Amino acid sequence: MDPTTFAACFARVKEDRPLIHHITNNVTINDCANITLCCGAAPVMAEAPEEAGEMAALADALVLNIGTLNRTQVEAMVLAGKRANKKGIPVILDPVGAGATHYRTATVRSLMEKVEIAVLKGNAGEVGVLAGEEATVRGVDSAGLAGDPARITSAFADECGFTVVMTGPEDVISDGRRTLIVENGHPWMENLSGTGCMAASLVGAFSAVSEDNLVASAAALSAFGIAAERSALKSSGPYSFRTCLFDELAALTPPDIRNHARIRGI
Numbered sequence: 001m002d003p004t005t006f007a008a009c010f011a012r013v014k015e016d017r018p019l020i021h022h023i024t025n026n027v028t029i030n031d032c033a034n035i036t037l038c039c040g041a042a043p044v045m046a047e048a049p050e051e052a053g054e055m056a057a058l059a060d061a062l063v064l065n066i067g068t069l070n071r072t073q074v075e076a077m078v079l080a081g082k083r084a085n086k087k088g089i090p091v092i093l094d095p096v097g098a099g100a101t102h103y104r105t106a107t108v109r110s111l112m113e114k115v116e117i118a119v120l121k122g123n124a125g126e127v128g129v130l131a132g133e134e135a136t137v138r139g140v141d142s143a144g145l146a147g148d149p150a151r152i153t154s155a156f157a158d159e160c161g162f163t164v165v166m167t168g169p170e171d172v173i174s175d176g177r178r179t180l181i182v183e184n185g186h187p188w189m190e191n192l193s194g195t196g197c198m199a200a201s202l203v204g205a206f207s208a209v210s211e212d213n214l215v216a217s218a219a220a221l222s223a224f225g226i227a228a229e230r231s232a233l234k235s236s237g238p239y240s241f242r243t244c245l246f247d248e249l250a251a252l253t254p255p256d257i258r259n260h261a262r263i264r265g266i
Contacts, residue, residue, distance in 0.1 A: 006219035007258035009210050014040035018060035018208035023047040023077050025067025028194035035198040038250040041205035052076035053083040061208035067096035081115030090118035090207040094200040099129030119213050121165040121200050131156035154179050163213040171221045175214045183262035184225025186232045188241050222261040
């Protein structure tokens with residue numbers, strides 16, 4: 001796929017400044033808001049059931065993250081998701097910790113039934129569990145996946161009818177017909193809490209300006225990965241890496257995506 005396609009998606013984020021409604025992980029909510037700003041979009045965090053649907057109607061994409069879920073938050077997710085579906089904006093679901101407890105796994109499956117999902121973004125363990133494969137989740141982290149990530153991601157996407165993103169050392173993205181591998185990134189991303197949540201926010205921002213969720217997801221993860229690669233060159237440890245990650249993403253340009261994205265189809 002032409003790298004210009006991914007660069008153009010990033011350019012549109014900066015031009016359109018889409019509003020991304022989050023109902024997300026309380027541990028990483030500030031990082032999600034700031035990474036959304038750094039890529040050129042605008043964040044709003046609104047999880048009260050009394051306003052979740054109304055806020056979704058004002059937004060250009062909705063990100064649902066179950067990292068610190070509770071009954072009231074899930075109610076808000078369903079209300080916001082249905083309103084987003086009615087408006088026709090993409091809903092991104094981050095199934096944090098699916099497979100770790102029955103409640104988390106059941107919540108994800110319920111959201112998938114009640115809300116039309118555009119992109120599901122999870123780590124190998126989370127996606128593997130939801131796809132019915134042999135996978136392990138420890139807390140909210142992947143602890144292993146048996147089987148080929150690309151095959152599992154593609155089959156799950158085909159079964160569910162939405163784009164599936166499996167993050168890892170190489171990110172796998174599939175809509176069931178096409179599968180892309182994003183090779184950008186750095187190992188330090190795994191040592192920092194919240195990078196997965198931030199990745200979901202970026203997928204939301206890029207999906208808000210594109211009709212192709214596969215392209216949008218690949219562009220978002222490549223941008224994040226390029227920023228991480230550049231941050232690692234300037235950092236001495238996890239927290240200086242975290243600071244640089246925001247700075248480097250904010251400084252990233254569409255030509256950077258065109259020239260440095262490592263995205264291949266399989």
